[in-house]
Amino acid sequence: MKVVHTVKELRDALAAEKALQKTVGFVPTMGALHKGHASLVKRSVAENGVTVVSVFVNPTQFNDASDLDKYPRTLEADCELLATCGADYVFAPSVSEVYPEPDTREFSYAPIDTVMEGKFRPGHFNGVCQVVSKLFDMVQPDTAYFGEKDFQQLAVIRAMVADQQFGIDIVGCPIVREDDGLAMSSRNTRLSAEERENALNISKTLFKSRTFAADHSVTETMQMVEKWINDSPGLQLEYFEIVDGDSLQPVDEWDESPYIVGCITVFCGPVRLIDNIVYKEL
Ligand code: PAF
Secondary structure: OEEEOOHHHHHHHHHHHHHOOOOEEEEEEOOOOOHHHHHHHHHHHHHOOEEEEEEOOOHHHOOOHHHHHHOOOOHHHHHHHHHHHOOOEEEOOOHHHHOOOOOOOOOOOOOOOOOOHHHHOOOHHHHHHHHHHHHHHHHOOOEEEEEOOOHHHHHHHHHHHHHHOOOOEEEEEOOOEOOOOOEOOHHHHHOOHHHHHHHHHHHHHHHHHHHHHOOOOHHHHHHHHHHHHHOOOOEEEEEEEEEEOOOOOEOOOHHHOOOEEEEEEEEEOOEEEEEEEEEEOO
16 A cells, blocks of 8 residues: 655556556545445445545635644554555645645535535535545546445535536445444544443434334424434534435425435534434335
8 A cells, every 4th residue: 555645646656557447446534534434445445446545634624623623633543444444545635735726616516515514514515525526636536435424425525526527436335333323433532431422322313213203204203303312411413304315405204205314413512423314215
């Protein structure tokens, strides 16, 4: 596995690989890698001739400066994990390598990017599209892999790829959970032991709501989740929405769409955690 820091090094290395007709799989990350990322990388390795993983904490997608400062940066440990997954290249650029000039481009995929995270983190998806479009341009992969935990991000990236005609296959990979159900996240490392215990009620509530949803309305299911989270010690609900899995618009009835997902964001102490659950799928 080779670690490269500049676009030139990356392009030179990939030109040689592409000359050998190898397909390129790409996993963009912000580092602080865990088993969820490992599952994306392993899938890419299984499906492609070459796998590139980017490790870059993208400043333009943080609308809260302290969140950006606190984001864990663990490149050495990340590289160790990536080597065990079979990645071929780690691209770990500096901020000035990715943004030699301020990025003034604006991406807008309303209404997909204006609900939920779009409402609570204004500018977040614009920053994600800025960096992912740059990374796509640098790597020029055949296929790129994203986790379904960031459900709305995946939908926004699909919209951007269609809009910008990147010609890249976007593969969504299932959420990887700890044995007790907590969705894996780089932010979990910031939880104290007590917060980690409290955070468990997020996935527990979502799993219970799936059983509950079988004989209750959408409104009742929303109320159940809101009450359970608000009654859980140390948790503060930011939003819970039950939405159509493609348009991300709220649904009122279970028969409104063949694909329905519940998306949640909760503060566990100071740490903002997201998760989701599929209620209905084709
Ligand atoms: O999901 C993430 O880790 C980031 O949003 C991404 C896609 C790597 C862009 O910075």
